[in-house]
Amino acid sequence: MTAPPIAAPTDVRRRRRPSFRGWQFVGPFMLVFALVFLAPIAYSIYLSLYRNRLVGGNSFVGLDNYQQVLDDPNFWSSVGRVSLFLIVQVPIMLFLALLIALAIDSGRLYGAGFFRVTVFLPYAVPAVVAALMWGFIYGSQFGLIGSINDALNVTLPDPLKPSLILASIGNIVTWEFVGYNMLIFYSALKVVPKSLYESAEIDGAGQYRTIWSIKLPAIRGALVIATIFSIIGSFQLFNEPAILRASAPNAITTYFTPNFYAYSLTFSGQQFNYSAAVAVVMAVITMIVAYVVQLRGTRDL
Amino acid sequence: MSRFRTVAAVASAAALALSMAACGSSDSSSDSASSGGGKAVSDADVTAALEKGGNLTVWAWEPTLKQVVAKFQEKYPKVKVDLVNAGTGDKQYTALQNAIAAGKGVPDIGQIEYYALPQFALGKSLTSLGTFGADGIKADFAPGPWNSVNNGGQVYGLPMDSGPMALYYNKEVFDKYKIAVPTTWDEYLDAARKLHAADPKAYITNDTGDAGFVTSMIWQAGGKPYAVDGTNVTINFSDEGTQKFEKVWQTLITEKLVAPVSSWSDQWFQGIASGSIASLATGAWMPANFVSSAPGGAGKWRAAALPQWTAGANASAENGGSSLALMDKGTADKALAYGFLKYATDGDGVQTRVDNGAFPATTAQLSDAKWLATEFPYFGGQKANEIFAKSSQNVLTGWSYLPFQVYSNSIFNDTVGKAYVSGTTLADGLKAWQDQSAKYGTEQGFTVK
Numbered sequence A: 001m002t003a004p005p006i007a008a009p010t011d012v013r014r015r016r017r018p019s020f021r022g023w024q025f026v027g028p029f030m031l032v033f034a035l036v037f038l039a040p041i042a043y044s045i046y047l048s049l050y051r052n053r054l055v056g057g058n059s060f061v062g063l064d065n066y067q068q069v070l071d072d073p074n075f076w077s078s079v080g081r082v083s084l085f086l087i088v089q090v091p092i093m094l095f096l097a098l099l100i101a102l103a104i105d106s107g108r109l110y111g112a113g114f115f116r117v118t119v120f121l122p123y124a125v126p127a128v129v130a131a132l133m134w135g136f137i138y139g140s141q142f143g144l145i146g147s148i149n150d151a152l153n154v155t156l157p158d159p160l161k162p163s164l165i166l167a168s169i170g171n172i173v174t175w176e177f178v179g180y181n182m183l184i185f186y187s188a189l190k191v192v193p194k195s196l197y198e199s200a201e202i203d204g205a206g207q208y209r210t211i212w213s214i215k216l217p218a219i220r221g222a223l224v225i226a227t228i229f230s231i232i233g234s235f236q237l238f239n240e241p242a243i244l245r246a247s248a249p250n251a252i253t254t255y256f257t258p259n260f261y262a263y264s265l266t267f268s269g270q271q272f273n274y275s276a277a278v279a280v281v282m283a284v285i286t287m288i289v290a291y292v293v294q295l296r297g298t299r300d301l
Numbered sequence B: 001m002s003r004f005r006t007v008a009a010v011a012s013a014a015a016l017a018l019s020m021a022a023c024g025s026s027d028s029s030s031d032s033a034s035s036g037g038g039k040a041v042s043d044a045d046v047t048a049a050l051e052k053g054g055n056l057t058v059w060a061w062e063p064t065l066k067q068v069v070a071k072f073q074e075k076y077p078k079v080k081v082d083l084v085n086a087g088t089g090d091k092q093y094t095a096l097q098n099a100i101a102a103g104k105g106v107p108d109i110g111q112i113e114y115y116a117l118p119q120f121a122l123g124k125s126l127t128s129l130g131t132f133g134a135d136g137i138k139a140d141f142a143p144g145p146w147n148s149v150n151n152g153g154q155v156y157g158l159p160m161d162s163g164p165m166a167l168y169y170n171k172e173v174f175d176k177y178k179i180a181v182p183t184t185w186d187e188y189l190d191a192a193r194k195l196h197a198a199d200p201k202a203y204i205t206n207d208t209g210d211a212g213f214v215t216s217m218i219w220q221a222g223g224k225p226y227a228v229d230g231t232n233v234t235i236n237f238s239d240e241g242t243q244k245f246e247k248v249w250q251t252l253i254t255e256k257l258v259a260p261v262s263s264w265s266d267q268w269f270q271g272i273a274s275g276s277i278a279s280l281a282t283g284a285w286m287p288a289n290f291v292s293s294a295p296g297g298a299g300k301w302r303a304a305a306l307p308q309w310t311a312g313a314n315a316s317a318e319n320g321g322s323s324l325a326l327m328d329k330g331t332a333d334k335a336l337a338y339g340f341l342k343y344a345t346d347g348d349g350v351q352t353r354v355d356n357g358a359f360p361a362t363t364a365q366l367s368d369a370k371w372l373a374t375e376f377p378y379f380g381g382q383k384a385n386e387i388f389a390k391s392s393q394n395v396l397t398g399w400s401y402l403p404f405q406v407y408s409n410s411i412f413n414d415t416v417g418k419a420y421v422s423g424t425t426l427a428d429g430l431k432a433w434q435d436q437s438a439k440y441g442t443e444q445g446f447t448v449k
Helices: A009-016 A021-047 A064-070 A073-105 A112-124 A127-137 A144-152 A165-190 A194-202 A207-218 A220-235 A239-244 A258-267 A272-297 B002-023 B043-052 B065-075 B090-102 B117-122 B134-140 B143-149 B171-176 B185-198 B211-220 B240-254 B266-274 B286-293 B334-345 B348-355 B384-393 B405-410 B426-443
Strands: A050-053 A057-060 B054-059 B079-084 B109-113 B165-170 B226-229 B232-235 B279-283 B301-304 B322-326
Touching (some): A064 A272, A073 A112, A073 A165, A073 A207, A073 A258, A127 A144, A165 A207, A165 A220, A239 A258, B043 B334, B065 B334, B065 B348, B079 B334, B109 B334, B211 B279, B211 B405, B240 B426, B405 B426
Parallel strands (some): B054 B079, B054 B109
Antiparallel strands (some): A050 A057, B165 B279, B165 B301
């Protein structure tokens, strides 16, 4: 305001009247964002510092709940389970998605449009419906597995027994999300300039060399994004175990996945505070893992 | 400039978040003075309140209450009852607990299952009915349900329905393999073996671990694993009754004589209709479910008395059933609310509910000749109510649930469930259930032994 009049007039005006026009545009979003996103997080953290007991009431306990989470074998077993799921299921799913995307993109497939739609279709089925459907398929007494056993006079292993349940859920999730990831890869492949393929061909590169040296590096960003989405999705696994639990109550424990554990604690145990601590710890773990993957995946992009 | 904007955004968001958190921090632990020990409310006071009128909110999922409310409002036109279905069982309890914690939106009357009643009574969420003279109508109710609404010497609700147990069996299947209807659980075991040997696809029953079923079975065997005295709780799954149950049921599981099908699943209803699940031991509320969800079994099924642990005995137990209770934080006049409560559970409302298919908890209805003579087409015209009524009289007294049974039941399959799918024995599973329930109880401030 006290700037000498010699200074460039535009600068003065800028300094005197900072523009709030940008804020006017993002304001409504920020308001909703703070209300529905930041406020719940803050409230969870606030909740996690208290303990409400049936006898004795509510009291401030500081970080006790966090201490308890870190010492809780149920919590770590759930983290271990989703980590195993992540390490096995995510690579299989992404590899299949990539394979299909490359196949459709190669242009050598008859009815590529048909394939694209059919592979994507499961994603359009609501997760709850999908889990119910697969729950029926997996039924070894009166479900599809049971019918196959009867018809062919064989004894297929029960997909809902404790040793197979994680693989069975992996199968459902893969079925659901292959199409979604395929679409991400396929759209990334679509924007690769065709001229690159032509010059590769002139240089004498075969199909596999083109894939390895041009297509894959070109869609690396999409690969990283899909991986991060899948990691978050794995850590948040909830629908499938929650619904299959009706048919496999003994194979799926209340602490099967971290999210399901938090849910059980809240709605059966009334342990809102402890459940909030579980959620916060899990959010931190997920953020760390996703961040590491992002850092590594985009290191020299 | 962009940095300024980011900082401002974060700051305003944080401020908002903090103010939100402050709003949500209302503490609900303040004790209400009105629970128990208030001044006596006479029947005349209740009648006066009903004549004066007012508004009542009732949370319940029991379908026949709709007709009760209609008739009640006809009789007392100045009372307006708002019947809300806030979910079934657990879902309603969650909503109820949220409302209680928030201190507003609490209904005046809530439907609460017997196993969950102690939890709400302990949380001081319910008004003790002693001041209304509820002790005086004890004789109107069957002993099992009445016992269930008593907690620490106080009455916390009035029994609405009950679930005295019976054995339902598929007569067609039993006749086909010449299996006699078992009268003891040992005979039941033999029947299970005979049936499964004759048809490897048929099972005497299904079981994948159900807390309500196991506790009811232990109840019938004379076990008393739970003892509750205020905040002193004992959990002990090693008494004689529990062991009787363990012995028979462990054999059924080990020899793979029970179908690994969960109750209430589609597979279950298919099995009931097709005959591959040949019997069920469950509450007297089951017939309506047979009719609606397994119509294929109509005419083939029958009801019988529950098999016994000692030959010649006639012990029974309850499985399920609900009470109606006065919510302490309800805003309506308590005398008025009690007026509806009594109408629905002890007054004219009972007959309305029974006429619409509910299973009563009142002795008048349980001994009503017309009701007893009702023929069930699903059971081939059998007068099944006679069996249920007898079972209701024979329910063993002295059973109590934990003040945190809702939670305890939720971890049943984590612990006892292992016995159904691995080498863990039922005894080990029950021990683990006991330990984890005790751990929760201790965390919640109880003294657990």
